[in-house]
Amino acid sequence: MPSTPTLALIALGLILLIAFMVRVLRSLRRFARARTLVGDRVGDGVGMLKARSAALKVAFAQRRPKEQARTRANPAYDRRHGGDRRITNG
Template sequence: MALIALGLIVLVVITIRVIRSLRRFARTRTLVGDRVGDRVGLLKARTAALKVALARRRPSEQARTRANPAYDRRRGADRRTSNA
């Protein structure tokens, strides 16, 4: 009987340690996920800013060609809403 009680106590102690480790892992995973998400968002914003800067440097003749991602191939028109 004492051996069974000792085994159960050891099992409870091991279970508590595993649960604590899993909680720490979950917090770390959330923190890393948030940081990676923030970095990806910043990278997307920088990429978009570079595309805008490059588009502004192009001559106006190239602005309405198929090389421009704003060019609508189906209608043959520029999809941008402003003329800036």
């Protein structure tokens, strides 16, 4: 039968293709897991940097005299009306 070698080659090719695809999918899964871990760590680092930056801005604003505290670096500064949004008892 002349079709037997052809069918055997097709079957062998399909088996090799399936084995190759399984390896590729495993590698892609490992890569996705690593990408997620790196993204989480980078996101945590960025969040910490933002928090530290905000804390430094507040600390610097607290060290300034009151006359200089009405600047854009002050979180209580109202940019629309140019005034201080803090409620004072004075």
